[in-house]
Amino acid sequence: ETGVTQSPTHLIKTRGQQVTLRCSSQSGHNTVSWYQQALGQGPQFIFQYYREEENGRGNFPPRFSGLQFPNYSSELNVNALELDDSALYLCASSLAANTQYFGPGTRLTVL
C-alpha cells in the first residue's frame, strides 16, 4: 500500500464528454505526476504538479488539464473525450524529484 488513492476506479463516458479524475497523494509528498497507459503499452507522462504549479508537461493536447490543491491532492480533467483517450490513468506522488509511488489507477472507457 502506497497511500496514494485514486477515484473513481472505473469510468465509462461517451465521445465529446468531459471527465475529472482525482488523486490523493501520500502523506508528506508535494508532487503529483499523471500518466496515461494504453493497453499493452508503458505509461506516458501527461504532466506533473509541484506545490500547486504545473512543473512539466508531456506531449498531450491542451484538452488535458489539471490542478493541484493546497493539500497536494490533484485532479486531471479531460475535455472533448475521444475514443483514443480510453486507457488506464495513473497518478504518482513523490517528495519533489524523489521516487514516484503510484495509485491503483482509473480505467477510463470512451464509447
Place this chain on the structure above:
Amino acid sequence: AQKVTQAQTEISVVEKEDVTLDCVYETRDTTYYLFWYKQPPSGELVFLIRRNSFDEQNEISGRYSWNFQKSTSSFNFTITASQVVDSAVYFCALSDGAGNNRKLIWGLGTSLAVNP
C-alpha cells in the same frame, strides 16, 4: 532523446527457474535515475528499485537482484527461484529532467508468466 528498450515482450518460465529481464536505456544526461516497477493484473505499479547513475554497484533484495552497467547502458533485473506470485508485467523506467521535474520515461514492459 531519452529512451528505454525492453526487448523481451513476454517470458514464460516454470516455477523455481531463474529469469533475467533486460533493460537498455539511452540518455545524454550525466545524472539520471533508473527504476524497475512491477505491474500485477490489478494494474497498480509497484516500485521495486531506484538506482542513480553514479552508483554502479549491483543490488540484491531477497530473490531479486539488479545489474547496472553504464558501459553498455543496461540495467537488468534477475529473479532467482521464480514463484507464481512473480507473474506480472515488469517495467524499466528512466528519469528525465532536472531539479524538481522528474518525469519517467518507460519501456514497453516485459510480461512474465511463472507457471507451476
